[in-house]
Amino acid sequence: MKTFKSIFFIFLISVSIISCSSDDGAPGVDGVDGAPGAQGPAGTANVIYSGWINAPAGTPETIDGTSGLSTSFAVPQLSADIMAKGTILVYMSFGSGVNIYTLPYTSTAGGYANTITAIASLNTIKIFRFKHAADGTTVGLPSTLNYRYILIPGGAAAAAAKTAKLDYAKISYEEVCAHFNIQP
Template identity: 65%
Template sequence: MRIFKTIFTLLLLALFTISCSSDDGTDGINGVDGQPGATGATGTANVIYSAWLTAPTAVAETVDGTSGMSTTLNVPQLTDDILSKGTVLVYVSFGSGTFSLPYTSTAGGFVNTITAVSTLKKIKLFRFRHDQGGTVNIPTSLTWRYILIPGGVAAATSKMAKVDYSKMSYEEVCAHFNIQQ
């Protein structure tokens, strides 16, 4: 019985292969092409990104028992929905390049990190020294950019793997969302 099914399947496959060819169908006359449409807006639906911003002068602050310097960016589009389901990316740019936060460097002779803490309508930029021996300022000459990616279908119900944008470089994120750098 199994061999009969195999032979029958092969016969059907041969029949379909023989009966279909590239010459089937009718030859029509090409229609006139329409006028080109207007260029669309840059970006991807629902993704929000800022221009390069300067932040207000930093002040000394203690966050979770860690002393550092902080300043805050006002982000009116940062909603509870984005905070709970989406992704917030923050970048810092200065003479040697563009870097994603958290960013760790040796500035002022000490290892320190600049991180971003997102809350409703605000992103706090916080810089702390790893040795807790004092603070390192956040210069107003640094520029900042945020990208807000609203959440979509929950990863457990999606057929596609969730993308971890925090593992992508600034350039890769901009290319992925068609954001002008």
Template identity: 65%
Template sequence: MKFSKTIFTLLLVAISTISCSSDDGSNGIDGTNGTNGTNGLDGKTGATGPAGTANVIYSAWLTAPAAVAETIDGTSGMSTSINAPELSEDILAKGTILVYVSFGTGTYTLPYTSTAGGFVNTITAISTAKKIKLFRFRHDAGGTVNLPTSLSWRYILIPGGVAATTKTAKTDYSKLSYEEACARFNIQP
């Protein structure tokens, strides 16, 4: 029996040595990758902006020749003209023309109404291809008020862009003060 016990003990030691070997076995099979999630929805397309004004043309400050008496549409006044070589038929038809007058007390958008000479009068601009006529008339039709050569004039020409639709309205630049126009179009005052 002693022999059997010894064999049994040796057998047990052999089995445990074999089962506790340093061999870890083979690696398991890699798992499969999960499925990718779905992309989020794209945002809504924004509204189309107004046509740009990259081609804005502006003059230096100009002086005009001495004014002469003239009657336009039955209204007597004084007129002179400044050259605007970039003022085309296309700009006249589709664009915007801004004209400003500058004198001692500030810069003003035409038409400009004042009480110069003691009478209510207006200076307005009448644009034609390559020329801008400056016309001053009294409201009471009682004579004329001069347009001194000391006045300075500047024009800004804004070529027309895309035609307005029911969804987009054409921008009304004619209401811009001189300072607003300079800021809007990056013009040095």
């Protein structure tokens, strides 16, 4: 009887060891993944932009010894941090919204080359137009011109640069709007 009990005991231990093996069989299926969702619209990476702005007509001003006409408009989001680390883009349209130019913009008007440029300062963008002639006269800066700004904080430009290197001086207004998902 002792032999039978011993054999039975060995049998039970063997069965226990075999059933407690680390080989648990084939892995189970957790569930079926669903179909991928639609791609969401590209974010603006904290980019700040305005609608088209009609600034007042230019008034005479001299900047760095250059006579011209200037006008300005408030940009409350234009912070010292954006000025130090970010990118400030300003565009101009002759009122139709069709032909859009990046500032600074140089053309011939009144028989002389002249430039319209943007000068950023804390919370303000000044538009300045000057003639490339030393005769002391200026070319008009009418209120029919429209302006739009795009402010790209330093971190946003760095994040955007990872996906595409942008040279803002060489790409069009439309390309900038498309890159940052801005309604033109």
